[in-house]
Amino acid sequence: AQSVTQLGSHVSVSEGALVLLRCNYSSSVPPYLFWYVQYPNQGLQLLLKYTSAATLVKGINGFEAEFKKSETSFHLTKPSAHMSDAAEYFCAVSDFDGNKLVFGAGTILRVKS
């Protein structure tokens, strides 16, 4: 069965600083991996996805993530944080069909001015 661990339930960065949100996965089959963002009182929005193509995946709003099989990781990064990036971020893994998503517990990102 697939599972996801997000290290750090809260991350705080200064505006303009690097954003790094950590995600490690467990999967018995080659995984599909996703990052979603949730703003307060809204649904989830897909930031980016890894579906076995390039290991470095670029998403919306300047975010990217790198799939590292040897480390079973899929960390999310952004070179320079913006106030509008403050939200909760979820990493998710799916098995072979890309449909049944298993989500991590989420990381709340705070951006300080």
Place this chain on the structure above:
Amino acid sequence: DAGVIQSPRHEVTEMGQEVTLRCKPISGHDYLFWYRQTMMRGLELLIYFNNNVPIDDSGMPEDRFSAKMPNASFSTLKIQPSEPRDSAVYFCASSLGPYTQYFGPGTRLTVL
């Protein structure tokens, strides 16, 4: 495009009452998903449909929960009878094929 539409946005009910949550997926999408989000358990997939047919309902917590998709543009999630522990935000999502799910704004359910 209107996106995924869910109604109601908020629902407050008393224990024992029947609750029906509604979802209209994005037109043309062939997959529909129901999720539940709580502080304790996070985001959980309850059930998903493909072309109106339930594919996996292993996440449905118990027999009090049921979901239907009578046509490609409408789905319901019903809880009967409701209990306080059912209080959560329920999300509907849809997709065209796998990988990219579009989420609705959610229904916040409070069972007193």
